[in-house]
Amino acid sequence: MKIVYIGQYRDTSGYGVAARKYIRALHEYMEQSGVEISLKLYAPVAEKSNFVNSISNLIDKYEFKSDGEIDEYVKEPYRVIWHIPSIMAVTSDLRFGTPPNCSPSLRKLILGSEVNIPLVAWETDIIPKSWTNLYDYYRPSKVIVPSKWSKTVFDSSYPDIDCDVVPHVIEDTEFGDTEPVNIPIDLGDKFVILCMSQWNNRKGFDKLIRAYCTEFRENKDTVLLIKTYGSLMHRNAEQKSAETKQIFETAKAIKTRLNFDIDSNSTGPALAIISDYLKKEQINWIYDKASVSSLLTRGEAFGFTVAESLMRETPVVVSSQGGHLDYISDESIFPVEGMWDMCLEQFPPYCVEGNWFECNIKSAQKQLRDAYTLWKNDNEALKQKGTLGRQYILKNGYDYCSIGEKLYNSISSAEKVEKLELTKPKTSIGEKRNRLGIDLTFMETLQQKVDFLKDKFEGETCYILSCGPSLKNYDQEYLNQVLGDQLVFGIKTSYDYVPECVDFHFFNCSNLPLLKGENNKEHFIYPSNNKPIVIGSSNYDLGVRWGSEQVVDLFFKVPIRTSVDSFLAHKKNFEEFSLSNQIARPCGPGIMLETVFYMAEHIGVKNIVVLGLDLTTNPKHHKDYDHFYDRDTKFHNPGDMLDWEIQDTRIAFSHMYDWLKEKGISMSLCSDISMLSNNIPRVRI
Numbered sequence: 001m002k003i004v005y006i007g008q009y010r011d012t013s014g015y016g017v018a019a020r021k022y023i024r025a026l027h028e029y030m031e032q033s034g035v036e037i038s039l040k041l042y043a044p045v046a047e048k049s050n051f052v053n054s055i056s057n058l059i060d061k062y063e064f065k066s067d068g069e070i071d072e073y074v075k076e077p078y079r080v081i082w083h084i085p086s087i088m089a090v091t092s093d094l095r096f097g098t099p100p101n102c103s104p105s106l107r108k109l110i111l112g113s114e115v116n117i118p119l120v121a122w123e124t125d126i127i128p129k130s131w132t133n134l135y136d137y138y139r140p141s142k143v144i145v146p147s148k149w150s151k152t153v154f155d156s157s158y159p160d161i162d163c164d165v166v167p168h169v170i171e172d173t174e175f176g177d178t179e180p181v182n183i184p185i186d187l188g189d190k191f192v193i194l195c196m197s198q199w200n201n202r203k204g205f206d207k208l209i210r211a212y213c214t215e216f217r218e219n220k221d222t223v224l225l226i227k228t229y230g231s232l233m234h235r236n237a238e239q240k241s242a243e244t245k246q247i248f249e250t251a252k253a254i255k256t257r258l259n260f261d262i263d264s265n266s267t268g269p270a271l272a273i274i275s276d277y278l279k280k281e282q283i284n285w286i287y288d289k290a291s292v293s294s295l296l297t298r299g300e301a302f303g304f305t306v307a308e309s310l311m312r313e314t315p316v317v318v319s320s321q322g323g324h325l326d327y328i329s330d331e332s333i334f335p336v337e338g339m340w341d342m343c344l345e346q347f348p349p350y351c352v353e354g355n356w357f358e359c360n361i362k363s364a365q366k367q368l369r370d371a372y373t374l375w376k377n378d379n380e381a382l383k384q385k386g387t388l389g390r391q392y393i394l395k396n397g398y399d400y401c402s403i404g405e406k407l408y409n410s411i412s413s414a415e416k417v418e419k420l421e422l423t424k425p426k427t428s429i430g431e432k433r434n435r436l437g438i439d440l441t442f443m444e445t446l447q448q449k450v451d452f453l454k455d456k457f458e459g460e461t462c463y464i465l466s467c468g469p470s471l472k473n474y475d476q477e478y479l480n481q482v483l484g485d486q487l488v489f490g491i492k493t494s495y496d497y498v499p500e501c502v503d504f505h506f507f508n509c510s511n512l513p514l515l516k517g518e519n520n521k522e523h524f525i526y527p528s529n530n531k532p533i534v535i536g537s538s539n540y541d542l543g544v545r546w547g548s549e550q551v552v553d554l555f556f557k558v559p560i561r562t563s564v565d566s567f568l569a570h571k572k573n574f575e576e577f578s579l580s581n582q583i584a585r586p587c588g589p590g591i592m593l594e595t596v597f598y599m600a601e602h603i604g605v606k607n608i609v610v611l612g613l614d615l616t617t618n619p620k621h622h623k624d625y626d627h628f629y630d631r632d633t634k635f636h637n638p639g640d641m642l643d644w645e646i647q648d649t650r651i652a653f654s655h656m657y658d659w660l661k662e663k664g665i666s667m668s669l670c671s672d673i674s675m676l677s678n679n680i681p682r683v684r685i
Contacts, residue, residue: 001412002038002078004109005062007119009055010099011047014198015121017304018146019083020055021169021400022119022407027058029404037408040064040073044088044106045097066101074112079411081144082110083119086131089138090438094448110138115414119144119166121323123202123299124343126354127157129528130441135161136529137438141414144407146302147323164410170307170327170398178288179281185223185272187289191375193368194290194314196227196283196305197297199247199275201345204296204319204359209254209271211296211364216269222372223270226251227278227286244275287312291382292371296336296364299343299356300324310393313386317367321357327398332389334367336360428485429460430530433503437533440553449554450583450602458604460487463685464596465494465502468614470671471628474685482685487605489596490532493629494612495524502532504599508558508591509538509545512636521549523636537585537595545637558594559587561642568593569645569652574659578602588652589645597656601663608660609683611670615650650676 005026007019023041030037041063052059064070082089088096093104110116118140120131135143135158142162145151154163193212197203205226216222230243251273258268278286287293293309294317300306303324306316310332318324320335338359343350350356374382397403436456443449463486465471465479474482476498483501490502493513505524512523523546526532536552538545539560561567568577568586577586579602588594592613600608616626627633654677657667668681 004040004080006042007083010043010045018168024055025169025400025404028400032401043099044092063099067103070105077114079115080109080113081117081119086118086120114416115141121301122150123301124350124354124356128351132158139417141417147326149323150301166406168302169403170393176284177281178285181282191222191372192290193224194293199228202298204298206254207296207359211361213255215365226273290314291375292317296359310389313390315385319357319359327393329392332385334371336367337363429487450579453603455604457487460605461607462487462600462605464489464610466491466612467494467627468612469626469628470614470673471612505532506535506596521547556585558585569648572655608667614671614674616673616675
């Protein structure tokens with residue numbers, strides 16, 4: 001069996017630590033079982049560090065060495081496991097580094113496989129739509145997660161896919177050598193509470209500091225020792241220093257604001273923070289000095305430092321909910337109770353519909369006090385709890401070979417999926433649009449998106465639904481039947497007329513529907529399983545005329561009327577503003593001249609059929625203009641019209657017709673009342 005393992009094994013992140021252990025686990029299982037695997041490795045590199053020392057020999061043995069080696073390997077069927085935060089499957093090739101001598105190939109490796117399996121960790125109780133939409137696109141055979149908690153979340157949020165639990169390796173350190181750390185506090189006679197993790201809101205440092213400082217305000221024989229760090233990505237010495245300073249100031253502020261009702265000369269209980277890099281021997285020394293280890297995390301899929309504490313025979317004061325409970329025995333835990341509450345964190349892409357676990361500070365105080373009392377009265381009994389915790393892990397199969405076997409069995413038992421084409425997909429318009437839409441969502445610049453769409457619908461007929469009254473010559477059922485698998489542009493509120501048909505939706509800040517949706521923050525709402533490619537435009541910056549909740553895939557800034565010397569309708573310099581020439585938009589006026597026809601030409605269509613492009617009146621006010629909807633329909637930011645706009649736009653459309661014809665694109669109108677030039681053919685569908 002051929003397996004490609006994609007993981008951040010060159011990074012220092014938690015995903016990187018886990019990836020290195022999984023790779024070694026697969027290797028050891030292969031060595032001990034004799035099972036034949038053609039294993040190859042590929043790393044998206046998110047950090048400047050190159051942290052491969054622990055498995056450098058395995059990297060040398062299995063990692064792709066060149067693009068040529070990748071191309072040769074993928075000629076025959078293979079399986080791929082992508083052990084990364086799922087959203088990286090789209091962004092990695094654009095943003096991150098690669099193994100030496102290799103081009104960005106992550107998507108190529110996933111899409112070319114006969115079986116692909118994401119291996120992910122998740123902390124809140126809902127998988128975000130951005131992830132499930134991605135799975136709909138990549139069509140994995142199953143998902144692998146490191147804990148029963150994560151499986152519970154996937155089973156409820158994404159029940160259409162199988163989910164296996166393959167725990168992370170919990171390494172038997174065998175205690176190993178130690179090296180003292182220079183700390184300005186004598187830990188020898190203290191009740192030491194160790195907290196070790198990256199400094200972020202999810203890890204609950206704020207809760208632990210408050211619980212510790214309030215519970216032990218008068219105890220001089222305690223210390224809270226925090227070993228932490230900030231970001232590990234792309235940082236220099238100056239950034240690291242600033243991060244360290246911010247960590248110290250944040251911790252100090254949490255402690256200071258507690259307003260202790262004790263002697264004003266007291267500084268409260270001892271709190272020490274280490275943010276420097278420590279060697280493994282120094283980490284071992286800290287673990288051995290700890291009386292208990294504590295982490296009041298708001299969400300934990302596994303928890304490496306909790307596991308490491310138990311392997312050093314240190315009992316734990318931790319959240320009573322989460323993935324870490326899989327490997328913690330009842331005898332070794334002081335469980336902190338709490339409640340599931342709304343998650344307001346923005347990164348990673350947690351959603352407000354999801355909940356995470358908020359530890360109760362009173363419960364944390366009690367559990368810390370119980371541990372302290374046991375330490376004070378019977379320290380051997382406290383140490384025994386840690387010993388039992390280590391024994392529990394050792395007998396439950398978290399070693400390299402056991403985890404390697406579980407990982408191999410999960411990969412080998414996955415059912416094959418239909419191979420996705422790496423070239424131009426031979427699929428329906430809707431399927432192609434869905435694939436392109438996911439790619440666009442994660443591209444960073446407008447230019448990248450425009451370039452990406454070039455000729456993606458080459459040779460197709462494009463049906464454009466405008467908002468004139470003749471659109472209603474065709475009822476919704478008929479349009480759904482006739483246009484169901486055609487390429488369809490929907491303009492503004494025509495989208496709501498037949499949303500199932502629309503592949504590209506265009507709107508600007510004029511005549512936006514009133515806000516709607518569950519949170520009353522969106523003008524247009526799109527179903528996740530049938531979302532069009534959304535193109536917005538405005539005279540103002542993105543987010544000024546509509547909020548951040550409104551989905552927009554491509555946004556074009558259009559000059560405001562008062563700032564231009566001439567309009568496209570007058571100058572008729574159509575070729576100058578082809579999207580192949582520039583992404584800057586002219587002032588039409590009007591969305592059809594500014595973005596719609598130009599996008600149709602850019603994506604390579606050969607025929608354009610426009611419904612509802614009527615321009616049947618010469619209104620003095622926009623509300624007098626005829627549309628397919630009632631005149632009393634209410635809008636956010638109703639549009640206005642220039643005195644000459646309708647008449648001059650009619651003429652401009654005739655010239656646009658000629659320009660399109662020169663480009664080899666035919667244009668026709670599906671309207672019996674349109675007042676555009678008779679040179680433009682009329683048709684029925």
